[in-house]
Amino acid sequence: MSNKTNKNTTAENPQKVITGVVRLSYANLWEAKSINGGTPKFSVSLIIPKSDKLTLDKIDKAIKAAYSEGQGKLKGSGKSVPQLSALKTPLRDGDTERPDDEAYADSYFINANSATPPGIVDRDRQPITDHSEVYSGVFARASVNFYAFNSNGNKGIACGLSNIQKVRDGESLGGKSKAEDDFADDLEDEDDVDYLM
Numbered sequence: 001m002s003n004k005t006n007k008n009t010t011a012e013n014p015q016k017v018i019t020g021v022v023r024l025s026y027a028n029l030w031e032a033k034s035i036n037g038g039t040p041k042f043s044v045s046l047i048i049p050k051s052d053k054l055t056l057d058k059i060d061k062a063i064k065a066a067y068s069e070g071q072g073k074l075k076g077s078g079k080s081v082p083q084l085s086a087l088k089t090p091l092r093d094g095d096t097e098r099p100d101d102e103a104y105a106d107s108y109f110i111n112a113n114s115a116t117p118p119g120i121v122d123r124d125r126q127p128i129t130d131h132s133e134v135y136s137g138v139f140a141r142a143s144v145n146f147y148a149f150n151s152n153g154n155k156g157i158a159c160g161l162s163n164i165q166k167v168r169d170g171e172s173l174g175g176k177s178k179a180e181d182d183f184a185d186d187l188e189d190e191d192d193v194d195y196l197m
Contacts, residue, residue: 014065016145016162020055023047025103025173026111027136029118029164043113044161046142047094050106056091059110062146063089066157070148074155088156090146103137103173112144112161119163134166136173141165 025045032040048055067074067084075081090111094104120128128134143162149155 013145015062015069015147016143017058017062019046019048019142019144020052021139021167022142023103023170024134024138024140025136027134027138029120029134030131039115041113041115042117042161043111046110046112047104048108048110050108056108059091063091063157066146066148073148073150076150082155088154090157090159110144110159112142112159114161118161121163121165123165123167125165128166134164137170139167139170141167
């Protein structure tokens, strides 16, 4: 029998989740960016199909574990801990919150961020360093962790981003086409270039 422990198990860290295949949107994974003057962070929106019951169940359990673990923080200076149902949680319904965005149809989504850069690997778990390889629209798995927060009167459960594993390419969601697609057709003749000289 192997002595290896499976890092995907919730028994080891019940607030950690390794997702099934999700789609990346608003992928800001290579450079930390500030939003509304806040601390610069790496971030991504993970689009999770509503049919992926396994990932959604793991997220639900991790949110409950983060709530249980963070009771002291959530109580703060108040007399009691707010009910989980009254708090902001990271799992959101794409059909309700992004009805005009086709990429979010029939899906839930989570916005995850981190102050440190996420590890990014390919299917063979080899590091990806080419920034053009991971973009909004890529299909990937993600390693995330959930935690309670109580800041400036806001209380809830947030999602931290740990690592990304690219599974396959997808149509870019950024609205920008790839150069290799734009120039897929060969130049018909040299005259196309000569007139610019």
